[in-house]
Amino acid sequence: xxxxxxxxxxxxxxxxxxxxxxxxxxxxxxxxxxxxxxxxxxxxxxxxxxxxxxxxxxxxxxxxxxxxxxxxxxxxxxxxxxxxxxxxxxxxxxxxxxxxxxxxxxxxxxxxxxxxxxxxxxxxxxxxxxxxxxxxxxxxxxxxxxxxxxxxxxxxxxxxxxxxxxxxxxxxxxxxxxxxxxxxxxxxxxxxxxxxxxxxxxxxxxxxxxxxxxxxxxxxxxxxxxxxxxxxxxxxxxxxxxxxxxxxxxxxxxxxxxxxxxxxxxxxxxxxxxxxxxxxxxxxxxxxxxxxxxxxxxxxxxxxxxxxxxxxxxxxxxxxxxxxxxxxxxxxxxxxxxxxxxxxxxxxxxxxxxxxxxxxxxxxxxxxxxxxxxxxxxxxxxxxxxxxxxxxxxxxxxxxxxxxxxxxxxxxxxxxxxxxxxxxxxxxxxxxxxxxxxxxxxxxxxxxxxxxxxxxxxxxxxxxxxxxxxxxxxxxxxxxxxxxxxxxxxxxxxxxxxxxxxxxxxxxxxxxxxxxxxxxxxxxxxxxxxxxxxxxxxxxxxxxxxxxxxxxxxxxxxxxxxxxxxxxxxxxxxxxxxxxxxxxxxxxxxxxxxxxxxxxxxxxxxxxxxxxxxxxxxxxxxxxxxxxxxxxxxxxxxxxxxxxxxxxxxxxxxxxxxxxxxxxxxxxxxxxxxxxxxxxxxxxxxxxxxxxxxxxxxxxxxxxxxxxx
Numbered sequence: 001x002x003x004x005x006x007x008x009x010x011x012x013x014x015x016x017x018x019x020x021x022x023x024x025x026x027x028x029x030x031x032x033x034x035x036x037x038x039x040x041x042x043x044x045x046x047x048x049x050x051x052x053x054x055x056x057x058x059x060x061x062x063x064x065x066x067x068x069x070x071x072x073x074x075x076x077x078x079x080x081x082x083x084x085x086x087x088x089x090x091x092x093x094x095x096x097x098x099x100x101x102x103x104x105x106x107x108x109x110x111x112x113x114x115x116x117x118x119x120x121x122x123x124x125x126x127x128x129x130x131x132x133x134x135x136x137x138x139x140x141x142x143x144x145x146x147x148x149x150x151x152x153x154x155x156x157x158x159x160x161x162x163x164x165x166x167x168x169x170x171x172x173x174x175x176x177x178x179x180x181x182x183x184x185x186x187x188x189x190x191x192x193x194x195x196x197x198x199x200x201x202x203x204x205x206x207x208x209x210x211x212x213x214x215x216x217x218x219x220x221x222x223x224x225x226x227x228x229x230x231x232x233x234x235x236x237x238x239x240x241x242x243x244x245x246x247x248x249x250x251x252x253x254x255x256x257x258x259x260x261x262x263x264x265x266x267x268x269x270x271x272x273x274x275x276x277x278x279x280x281x282x283x284x285x286x287x288x289x290x291x292x293x294x295x296x297x298x299x300x301x302x303x304x305x306x307x308x309x310x311x312x313x314x315x316x317x318x319x320x321x322x323x324x325x326x327x328x329x330x331x332x333x334x335x336x337x338x339x340x341x342x343x344x345x346x347x348x349x350x351x352x353x354x355x356x357x358x359x360x361x362x363x364x365x366x367x368x369x370x371x372x373x374x375x376x377x378x379x380x381x382x383x384x385x386x387x388x389x390x391x392x393x394x395x396x397x398x399x400x401x402x403x404x405x406x407x408x409x410x411x412x413x414x415x416x417x418x419x420x421x422x423x424x425x426x427x428x429x430x431x432x433x434x435x436x437x438x439x440x441x442x443x444x445x446x447x448x449x450x451x452x453x454x455x456x457x458x459x460x461x462x463x464x465x466x467x468x469x470x471x472x473x474x475x476x477x478x479x480x481x482x483x484x485x486x487x488x489x490x491x492x493x494x495x496x497x498x499x500x501x502x503x504x505x506x507x508x509x510x511x512x513x514x515x516x517x518x519x520x521x522x523x524x525x526x527x528x529x530x531x532x533x534x535x536x537x538x539x540x541x542x543x544x545x546x547x548x549x550x551x552x553x554x555x556x557x558x559x560x561x562x563x564x565x566x567x568x569x570x571x572x573x574x575x576x577x578x579x580x581x582x583x584x585x586x587x588x589x590x591x592x593x594x595x596x597x598x599x600x601x602x603x604x605x606x607x608x609x610x611x612x613x614x615x616x617x618x619x620x621x622x623x624x625x626x627x628x629x630x631x632x633x634x635x636x637x638x639x640x641x642x643x644x645x646x647x648x649x650x651x652x653x654x655x656x657x658x659x660x661x662x663x664x665x666x667x668x669x670x671x672x673x674x675x676x677x678x679x680x681x682x683x684x685x686x687x688x689x690x691x692x693x694x695x696x697x698x699x700x701x702x703x704x705x706x707x708x709x
Contacts, residue, residue: 008130013198013206016102016132017188018146019077020048023069023100025091026082027052027060033106033152034082040149043157047147051076069094078102080150085111089121096129104150109136109194119196126197138193139171142178145187145212162186163214163298165207167200169221176287177217181429182444183436184295187212201228204243208235215297217290218245226601233279237466242297242459243281246290247272270623271599278625278632280462282455288424292443292452297459299441301416303384306457307333309377310356310420311370312389317422317446318358321389324447328454332356339380346372356389367400371409378413384460385416385453389446392421394428403434410440416456418442420449465631479512479666485673492677495702500543501581504698508683511666514659515695518583524569528562530582536560540568541697543579549697552576558585586696589689590645590655593621594664596671596681598703604675606668608633610642611685618642624664626671633664646688653690660686663693679703 028034034054038061041050051072052065059065066072069079069091079095081088085107095103111118119136126133134141140151144161156178162185168174174191177184187210190203200218205228207213216236223229236243249268276283284290308330312318325332332355335343343353346369348361359373360366370388378386390402402419410417419435421427424445432442443449480488488507499507505515519530520543531538542554549555554576556568565582572580593611598604606628609621622636637643637660648654663686671678680701687694 009132009202010206012101012130012132013202015077016104016134016198017141017143017203017206019102019148019150021051021074021076022048022078022080022150023051023053023066023072023076024080024082025053025069026087027054027057027065028082029060036154037080037082037150037152040151040155044142044149044155045147045157046149049076069098069100075100078104078150080104082106082152085109085118089113089118089125092122093125096125096131099129100131102132103134104138104140105133105135105193106138106140106152107136109196119194123196131197132202133197134190135193136196139174139191141191142189143187144185144189151191160185161212163212164217164294165203165210165213165215166190166217166219166294167192167203167207168219169200170219173219173287180291182291182295182442183433184291184298195224199225199228201225201232204229204232205235208232208239208241213241214300215294216241216243217294218243218247219290220245220247221249223601230275230279230602233275233281237279237462240463242455243279244284244290244293244297244455245276245281246284246287247276268599270621271597271602271605274605274623274625275602278628280459280466282459284451284455286448288445289448289451292445292448293455295441295443296418296452296456299416299439301385301456302460302463303416303457304460305382305384306461307331307382307384308356308453308457309333309335309380309383309386310389311373311377311386312356312358313360313366313370314391315358317389317391318356320422320446321356321450324450328450330450330454330457333377333380333383335377335380336382339376342376342379343373346376367405370402371405374406374417375409375412378415378417383415384457385418386413387418387420387443387449387453389420389422391423392419392427392431392442394426394431401431403431406440407434407438410438418449418453420446422446479669480510480673484510489674489677492674492700492702493704495704497705499700499702501541501697501699502543504681504700505695507700508667508670508695508698511670513663513666513670513695514692515698516584516586518581521580521582522578524566524573527569527580527582528565531559531562531565534582534584537585538565539583539585540565540572541581541583542572542576543581544576583696586687586694587689589687589693591685591687592660592683592693594667594683594686596667596675596678597623598675598679604671604678606633606664606671608636608640608664610640610645611683624668626668626675628665628668630661630665633661633668637661637664655688656690656692657688659691659693660688663695677703679706 024034024037026034027038052060054065055067057065075098079100109119113121139153142149149155164186165188166177166186167190171191178189192200207216284293335355340353347353351361359369419440419442421444427444435442443452502520509515517534521527521530537558537560540556541549559565559568591612593609595607596604597607606624607621610618620641622639624636646655646657682699683695685696687696
């Protein structure tokens, strides 16, 4: 988009989100849609100018109603279209001709106009004028600091403005967030609808420009503008503004088994996981987890480490906490000896000074124990966050209560402090409200609460290591010259079939990736000569084009002499043809799968996983967003379910992790140069031993052979 048009769109978006005047096109009686739009503005306390437009009325709500937008005394900032599809296009064109900068469209905009889809006609008109559209098929926008409610659905008046921007592809979720009863407050709540012009990324960029925004929540069905969406996520990371996303639709695209493992193992959801991990987006699984996480992030807390200290009044609930924390990979603080001594001085006899701490004794001095215990845990230098885990029963009102004694000492905490109510069904609203009124967040439910804490830990860790993602490409010197890269690209563009193993590996070797010594052969004499040159023991593989060689018994391993080679060759020749590859027998090691997958929306990504013949069974893979660096690659490798095997198991030596990282990093350079021409790339296996990593088999499938170059 030209820079001038971008500035116009940004200005027009501000006219939508902070409209100082608006026209309700289709204003009507109080019980009708256009009347609800008007009433929402009034009950919210909107101070801007409201024009009513409807040829059926001369006056409504003690003010003049105009027959058309052209009859208004001056063009408003926004035209709110409370009208049906049949009336939409001519009025929208009128708004564009009047240079009205923005519009909200509630109707579906489905149908045709003179044979042209209505949505296409709207898009064409908006693009010519630079007009911003919220919708169509949306619930509207609430801008709380402006007391601006552009919606035809009843809104809750009186809620204060907050620091959370929430953008939703679901109207029902939009409504649920607005009507929450736990004092989670927003600066903007946006139902973006079908996003035919203005996308979630546009709203995110606007929110990031507003100093009141501390966190952005997304209910996400798809990404309609991938490049701009990534730009918005990068901006959020640079601004240290967390993004919390609930991405629905976890099922895979349902693609048929691909020629390469990489395409078969990776679906749309894994792509989003990689995207979110790259930019520090915290992905939640439910609206309750979303609520807990937004509440924590709105406080601005950034723990200095990811260690949790907890104090409880129940041994059973402490065990539950430990179990659930382990599920989330949350580590508890290892208390300093001095901290343990301080706890022993305040705890009753028989109560063990440990973390998490079940501090309940005989009740004789429980207020002193808990108030001092919370402060002692907070003071331990290893504590990143402290939580009071309790049940906020409505009947427990006799002083001293947990809420009263905690609020009394809240200013003495030096680290982030959180209350976690174990059971959502028993947490009394009047108790949670007391904590929240003084700025102490209350998480509702042990499981979702711990997930929220993990998100805060993970985001703080992300920010500590955040760096310019574009600098990583220069950390490895490119192996191929510009001329060689041009040759590789030309070969990929001209391919009419998948590149065979030998050519695929030779292409990878141009980037300094270690490959096994090998030679193609078409006769027994050529195979014998190759084996003598390489040196026994060798491997003999079919080169007949079969992708998964093990499935057709197309590999003979550990051939030690010419007699064995002749026998193996005759077997392959009789079943699969005379074309073979003679390859060195690489020493034992851990087998990995590396790959490049090309997502239709976001482009090339790297994949790393546990490889070998059980790759489809284990399905232990991670996607890595590009560009990347050694630290991100290492994190992905160590995040595999079976990562412990790299340390060496059952007598096997540990793997050369640095060699694995180096190989993946070089593959990333290949992806940066040529990934746009590759449908899939599959390295399986990469054998990683104690002193290096070697590609044993590879397959490159160019886009050209699928007709999608």
